[in-house]
Amino acid sequence: MIDINVLAKPLLDLLSSFGSGVLPTGGPSDALNSTSTVLDQLHQLSRNSINQMNVAWDGVAADAATSKALRVQTSTATISDRGTEMATVVDQAAAQVETGQKDLNGIVQSFLTQASSLGPAIATPQGFTVLVGSAIDHLNQGLSVVNRTQTELNTETQSMNSLTPPPSTSLASMPSNLTSGLTSGVNSGVSGLLGLASGAGSMVSTVGQSLNTASSAKTTPAASKSSTGTSATPSNTDTAKSTSSDGTGVKITLPDGSTVEAPNEKAATAVKSALGAVGTPYVWGGNSPGSGIDCSGLTKYAYGEAGVELPRLAQEQHIGHPQVSPGDLMPGDLAVWDGHVAMVVGNGQLVEAGDPVSVSSIRTENIGMEFYGFYRPTE
Known part of the structure; x- marks a missing residue:
């Protein structure tokens, strides 16, 4: 048997x-x-x-x-x-x-x-x-x-x-x-x-x-x-949809390797466009990364790439959500003075048109200018 x-x-x-x-x-x-x-x-x-x-x-x-x-x-x-x-x-x-x-x-x-x-x-x-x-x-x-x-x-x-x-x-x-x-x-x-x-x-x-x-x-x-089984592998792309509770955030990988979250697609596009202009020489009244750009020209150009229209003068770009608190800053927010403007990119940094366009630590002081505050153009 x-x-x-x-x-x-x-x-x-x-x-x-x-x-x-x-x-x-x-x-x-x-x-x-x-x-x-x-x-x-x-x-x-x-x-x-x-x-x-x-x-x-x-x-x-x-x-x-x-x-x-x-x-x-x-x-x-x-x-x-x-x-x-x-x-x-x-x-x-x-x-x-x-x-x-x-x-x-x-x-x-x-x-x-x-x-x-x-x-x-x-x-x-x-x-x-x-x-x-x-x-x-x-x-x-x-x-x-x-x-x-x-x-x-x-x-x-x-x-x-x-x-x-x-x-x-x-x-x-x-x-x-x-x-x-x-x-x-x-x-x-x-x-x-x-x-x-x-x-x-x-x-x-x-x-x-x-x-x-x-x-x-x-x-x-x-x-x-x-x-053969399949499994999702984390994305290595520069931009990925966030898993935030509201479902609207967009994650961005910055040049320093850190990952930050912009409030929406428009802000993310503006940040990437502004960062893409790094190295552009300063030209007063300039509007294009290809030929030179000034501070408000940079932010206007970057947000224009995202379909958001900003005023031309720096001191007039305090639009959208008013007075964003420093602890609540997100990529795409604008730091506005009475004669200068810069864009927050996240991880304690902002991008601005100096000579040339560059990334630096976030700040509210700018050679004695009056600081208007931080603003979010997409809200």
Whole structure:
């Protein structure tokens, strides 16, 4: 009498070693999401602190402190976003393992059902041949699931690795308990993904040996099915849609490598256009990056590229949302004086037409001119 359990053992071993894909409470995904939540709260507190500081303090020193605080604020937002994205990658990997486990379980049950359906015929030479052929076919199906899952996990590992480079602002500026929590979560997430992929590779090798052994009972085993999983990889483009709650923000990668969020497409287009003019020589009354430009000509040109019309004179460009507070600044906001204007690009910086057009730290002082305030032309 043939022992069905002997033929089913390679499949059962594969199933038992595959893992469930169920993440424990407090695991890498929860740790990353928890840290991102704390960072979001810190970001809100920093906005209030920057605004309070600017009410109580002004001048060159205050501008320098504001610029530094805004850079840390950008770093906080970047780390929070990465933590959330990493948690998503971990969750996707876990879901792929869980799906693989369910598929393998179905394959095991399918083999056992087919074996039982043979009934007494299982003891005949013909029944034995059918049973061994079924075992080999189901092992091939199991290997296909393992290979698919390994490919998916390798993709998720690459996605995780692309999220691990540090932001442009040093993490030394961040509270140690927050950075250590995020780092721990990142390391756990990466290690977990690599471990799952490595485990899948080991299963391929082990079950492959079982398949080769079983193949000796049948000269023409069934062909293995192939399947390739897909997973979204974080975009590396200069501009990407934000996942902000209102759904209108647009993320921009600045020349310094930092990622900032403009309030909308028009502001993002204006910032990219202004940054594209960096290096243009100053020409009083100039309106074009190709032939020279002045301060209000730069902002008028940049917003014109976005379909927003601004007045020509610098002191008249205080339009849109009035008096944006320093802690609430976003890329595309204008810093307006009584004889000068510059555009905020984010991460504590602005772009302006000096000689040439260049990027510098954000400020409210400008050779004794009266500062009108920060304005958002798109609101």
